[in-house]
Amino acid sequence: MQRIVRDDVIVDRGDGRTARLGLPTRVDPRTATPVVPERPVTPKRKGWLEERLGVSGFYSKYGRKAFPVHTTFFLGEMATFSFFILVVTGIYLGLIYIPSNVEIDVEGERLPQAYASVRLIESIPVANLFRNVHHWAAHLMVASTLLHSLRIFFFGNYRKPRELNWLFGVGLLSLTLLASFLGYALPYDAYAVTATGIGYSIARSIPWAGNVVAELFFGGAFPTLGSLPRLYTLHVFVVPAMTAALIGIHLLLIIKNKHTQPGYARKLAEPGRVLGVPFWPYQTLLAVQLLMLMFGGLFILSALVPIHPLEAYGPPGPETPDVKPDWYLLWVYGFLKMIPSGAVLSTPIGTIGPEFLGGLLFPGLIFGLMALAPWLDSTNRPSVKRYEYLEPPRQAPVRLAIGVFMLAYVGMLFFAAYYDEVGLTLAQMWYLSIVIPGALATAALLWAKWAGPDAEQRFDPTAEEMPDEEVPAAH
Amino acid sequence: MMRANTRTDTRNPSVDLPAPELGDFDVQQYSTRRRFLKWMIRIGYGAFALAFALPALALRALQTEQQGIAEGDVLVFASGNAGAQAGTAVKPGDIPEGTGLQVFPQGKTDNQSNLVEVVRIAPGEGVDGLVAYSAICTHLGCAVYAKLNQAGHIACPCHNSQFDPANNAKVVGGPANRPLPPLPLGLGPDGSLIASGPIEGPIGPE
Numbered sequence: 001m002q003r004i005v006r007d008d009v010i011v012d013r014g015d016g017r018t019a020r021l022g023l024p025t026r027v028d029p030r031t032a033t034p035v036v037p038e039r040p041v042t043p044k045r046k047g048w049l050e051e052r053l054g055v056s057g058f059y060s061k062y063g064r065k066a067f068p069v070h071t072t073f074f075l076g077e078m079a080t081f082s083f084f085i086l087v088v089t090g091i092y093l094g095l096i097y098i099p100s101n102v103e104i105d106v107e108g109e110r111l112p113q114a115y116a117s118v119r120l121i122e123s124i125p126v127a128n129l130f131r132n133v134h135h136w137a138a139h140l141m142v143a144s145t146l147l148h149s150l151r152i153f154f155f156g157n158y159r160k161p162r163e164l165n166w167l168f169g170v171g172l173l174s175l176t177l178l179a180s181f182l183g184y185a186l187p188y189d190a191y192a193v194t195a196t197g198i199g200y201s202i203a204r205s206i207p208w209a210g211n212v213v214a215e216l217f218f219g220g221a222f223p224t225l226g227s228l229p230r231l232y233t234l235h236v237f238v239v240p241a242m243t244a245a246l247i248g249i250h251l252l253l254i255i256k257n258k259h260t261q262p263g264y265a266r267k268l269a270e271p272g273r274v275l276g277v278p279f280w281p282y283q284t285l286l287a288v289q290l291l292m293l294m295f296g297g298l299f300i301l302s303a304l305v306p307i308h309p310l311e312a313y314g315p316p317g318p319e320t321p322d323v324k325p326d327w328y329l330l331w332v333y334g335f336l337k338m339i340p341s342g343a344v345l346s347t348p349i350g351t352i353g354p355e356f357l358g359g360l361l362f363p364g365l366i367f368g369l370m371a372l373a374p375w376l377d378s379t380n381r382p383s384v385k386r387y388e389y390l391e392p393p394r395q396a397p398v399r400l401a402i403g404v405f406m407l408a409y410v411g412m413l414f415f416a417a418y419y420d421e422v423g424l425t426l427a428q429m430w431y432l433s434i435v436i437p438g439a440l441a442t443a444a445l446l447w448a449k450w451a452g453p454d455a456e457q458r459f460d461p462t463a464e465e466m467p468d469e470e471v472p473a474a475h
Numbered sequence: 476m477m478r479a480n481t482r483t484d485t486r487n488p489s490v491d492l493p494a495p496e497l498g499d500f501d502v503q504q505y506s507t508r509r510r511f512l513k514w515m516i517r518i519g520y521g522a523f524a525l526a527f528a529l530p531a532l533a534l535r536a537l538q539t540e541q542q543g544i545a546e547g548d549v550l551v552f553a554s555g556n557a558g559a560q561a562g563t564a565v566k567p568g569d570i571p572e573g574t575g576l577q578v579f580p581q582g583k584t585d586n587q588s589n590l591v592e593v594v595r596i597a598p599g600e601g602v603d604g605l606v607a608y609s610a611i612c613t614h615l616g617c618a619v620y621a622k623l624n625q626a627g628h629i630a631c632p633c634h635n636s637q638f639d640p641a642n643n644a645k646v647v648g649g650p651a652n653r654p655l656p657p658l659p660l661g662l663g664p665d666g667s668l669i670a671s672g673p674i675e676g677p678i679g680p681e
Contacts (some may be wrong), residue, residue: 341614
């Protein structure tokens with residue numbers, strides 16, 4: 001007796017009865033013979049949507065897109081889902097929040113309306129939960145976007161044919177940081193006013209265009225009546241709309257260029273073909289699982305660890321609280337602290353001062369270098385092949401060393417935010433900020449040179465044919 | 476090989492149709508016109524985009540009406556400290572030597588840039604030994620600490636700029652590159668501190 005798993009054949013069981021194969025019916029294949037179906041098979045009626053929109057064409061175009069399954073390949077999805085969670089929770093907050101700094105009497109206190117409305121949000125348990133989720137999701141979005149870009153960088157996948165998508169990715173990282181900064185102002189507590197005031201002064205310090213930019217973003221000399229409507233509209237509409245558009249383009253380009261893949265895919269699928277699960281239904285299932293996990297994790301985190309409650313800093317007063325920005329802007333803060341007061345340059349278009357250097361020019365340089373990576377990389381020239389696989393970092397010592405240097409340098413900028421508190425002088429801080437990243441980068445370079453494979457064993461990350469494997473001669 | 480000046484039947488690509496009769500159609504003139512129209516369309520798109528972008532420069536926003544410090548303004552405690560309530564007038568004796576205190580001009584406390592740091596740098600009667608500077612840091616506009624640091628300097632909580640009160644608030648550390656502008660002090664009829672003029676210089680970052 002043998003079980004047959006096809007279900008489209010009806011067989012005569014040999015005992016006067018028929019059976020449809022595939023059902024848990026035991027059939028002896030020696031006696032079973034196929035019979036003509038009892039009923040003529042009518043073509044299945046098309047679905048309602050299929051008749052009107054032809055969704056199966058859409059499915060065959062996009063639903064079959066292969067997604068490689070690898071842990072680090074979920075970082076970009078995490079960033080996208082964080083954005084989704086931020087939009088959903090943000091809508092709830094926007095229904096209560098008042099973008100105004102006019103002072104009103106609330107239970108015997110003079111409070112800015114924005115502050116009072118956020119206090120109302122805090123007093124409604126579910127709204128407070130959403131506010132905390134919003135705040136945590138912002139951290140998660142910055143972190144996952146950053147890790148996603150680091151994965152792309154260290155494995156060399158910004159190269160041909162994905163240079164444009166790398167640029168859009170750097171744009172998304174910048175927009176994420178911009179949205180986070182714009183959100184700082186909204187609770188309008190002492191922390192918000194201080195941080196946004198610093199942002200206003202930095203914007204003002206831009207040579208030539210400073211006043212126009214500051215006016216556009218802050219609606220006049222911050223803090224003024226016009227400031228919160230400006231920052232609020234930018235935070236809830238302009239920047240998210242740009243982010244959503246860029247995410248859309250980013251994803252379309254992934255469909256166009258296809259995913260890069262871990263090296264093992266080359267052994268299992270022919271070069272240039274993506275090894276993975278189809279978008280529908282398997283990748284969708286994984287993605288929805290991830291989204292649910294993130295929702296669950298963020299709600300549990302927010303319930304257990306409230307973040308930035310209003311009472312922590314209180315309403316804005318004459319004193320500036322002793323504050324540092326969140327980790328993702330702390331490196332800019334480190335720059336601001338490290339630029340000495342003498343760094344002033346007079347140019348025909350205006351004065352370049354330490355505020356502009358530390359607050360915009362140097363951070364902008366880091367982002368600019370990042371954006372130009374595909375064009376600075378000497379392995380990425382117009383004539384080269386298409387890079388379709390993750391290149392092991394130890395195979396590219398220079399890229400690894402540059403990446404380690406930049407990471408360590410940003411790490412030293414975090415440290416620079418505290419340099420005076422640990423008793424270092426500015427000169428020592430400058431020295432350390434070059435020497436430590438330099439040492440780490442040299443170590444990474446030497447390690448990669450030592451551990452890197454020799455010429456024959458190097459993994460080829462392009463989609464060219466692999467050399468024929470040696471077939472043992474048959475005897 | 477494609478022959479020049481032939482058309483291909485789109486429904487049946489293997490059949491070359493005969494070239495159309497151009498007559499006195501001027502190809503040169505046609506391509507010039509086409510190029511001109513293409514440019515006009517591009518300029519049209521650009522103008523459309525500019526029509527939305529440029530008005531942003533004309534935007535204005537409601538501004539809070541704010542008054543600066545003027546001669547004769549009575550200086551009051553900015554916040555409750557030194558055993559006094561915020562808003563009460565400051566007497567020279569409220570500031571012991573080597574300490575600082577933050578004050579506002581009375582009635583103008585809603586303007587943060589009116590915040591003033593008064594420091595006693597030497598013992599003395601009346602305003603002798605007292606100096607006053609704008610408390611708005613010239614680096615990025617934070618309010619400096621009311622309390623002097625261990626070196627007797629005015630320090631900013633934001634990026635640790637330091638100013639020497641005994642030396643015209645000269646920058647002695649940190650990223651600021653201008654001294655804090657001074658405020659001339661005077662004594663009112665009841666012996667409390669008053670401003671004897673506006674703050675002498677631009678307040679905060681330029």
